Amino acid sequence: EVQLVESGGRLVQPGGSLRLSCAASGFTLSNYWMSWVRQTPGKGLERVAHIKKDGSEKFYVDSVKGRFTISRDNAKNSLYLQMNSLRVEDTALYYCARDADRGGDLDFWGQGTLVTVSS
Amino acid sequence: DIVMTQSPDSLAVSLGERATINCKSSQSVLSSVNNENFLAWYQHKPGQPPKLLIYWASTRESGVPDRFSGSGSGTDFTLTISSLQAADVAVYYCQQYYSTSTFGQGTKVEIK
Numbered sequence: 001e002v003q004l005v006e007s008g009g010r011l012v013q014p015g016g017s018l019r020l021s022c023a024a025s026g027f028t029l030s031n032y033w034m035s036w037v038r039q040t041p042g043k044g045l046e047r048v049a050h051i052k053k054d055g056s057e058k059f060y061v062d063s064v065k066g067r068f069t070i071s072r073d074n075a076k077n078s079l080y081l082q083m084n085s086l087r088v089e090d091t092a093l094y095y096c097a098r099d100a101d102r103g104g105d106l107d108f109w110g111q112g113t114l115v116t117v118s119s
Numbered sequence: 120d121i122v123m124t125q126s127p128d129s130l131a132v133s134l135g136e137r138a139t140i141n142c143k144s145s146q147s148v149l150s151s152v153n154n155e156n157f158l159a160w161y162q163h164k165p166g167q168p169p170k171l172l173i174y175w176a177s178t179r180e181s182g183v184p185d186r187f188s189g190s191g192s193g194t195d196f197t198l199t200i201s202s203l204q205a206a207d208v209a210v211y212y213c214q215q216y217y218s219t220s221t222f223g224q225g226t227k228v229e230i231k
Contacts, residue, residue: 035220037169045161045169045212045222059219095168104216105159107180109168 002026002108004096009113016086020113022079022096030054030074033099035106036081038092049081050099064090086117121145121215125223131231138200140226142213147193150217157217160189160198163225164209172211173198205230 008020020036036049049070050059058070069082079096093114097106122145132138148157156176161169171180173189176196186201200207208230213223 044210044225045163045214047220047222050220061219097168100171100174103155103157103174104220105171105174105214106161106169107171107174109170111168 002098004098004108004110006094006096006110006113009094009115011116011118012086013119014086014088014117016117018083018086018115020081020083020094020096020115022081022110024077024079024096024098027098029072029077029079032101033104034070034072034079035097035099036070036079037095037097037106037109038090039095039112040089040092048094051079083115086115088117091115091117121148121218121221123213123215123221123223125211125213125226127226128224129227129229131229132200132203133231134205135202136231138203138207138228140198140211140213140228142191142196142198142223144194144196144215146218148215148217149193156192156196157215158189158191158196159214159216160187161212161214162207162209163212169212200228203228203230 003025005023037047051070067085071080093112095112096110098108100107124143126141158176160173163169177189188199190197210225
């Protein structure tokens, strides 16, 4: 059974940093592109970062470029999102999601981890 | 970036009736390479992660009831729930994955 379990979300002050983790099981992580998608009340769903199977290519939405870094450790079956210079508008539920091997649709999602940026 | 616009923002439908959600992209998401539309639909219920319903605009994901169907091509797409069930109350999103990825703003479906 495919499982994605996120962790690391918490309350953090503006300007602070946070590292999210996603533990994958039930499939071979190295065979799939992976994404971080966030849900905010105001903007709905937004894919913030996307990483190739071997980690050699990474893509970011403009609003997080230069602040967030996506990475993966296929040997540890893990995906990460390093979040620096956090802003209030980064407050969201962050999901780890698997890209289907046929394209960029997202066929499995974790339950999400909540990041709250507030003073 | 490709902008995805859904309509309506919300709709209320009686049980057993048809629900129709529209999604329009600011540019075509039809690939000339494989002749597929890079368009997916998701169902999102409170407290749960989004669930993939449809990919390639009209292909149902495994296990998705056949009352859900997707149609359209190029820039205009539709998700239809042929006979609304109580379990279908949710927010529905379209997503293009032709050029990076962007989602529509969501359509909330409720029971009338």
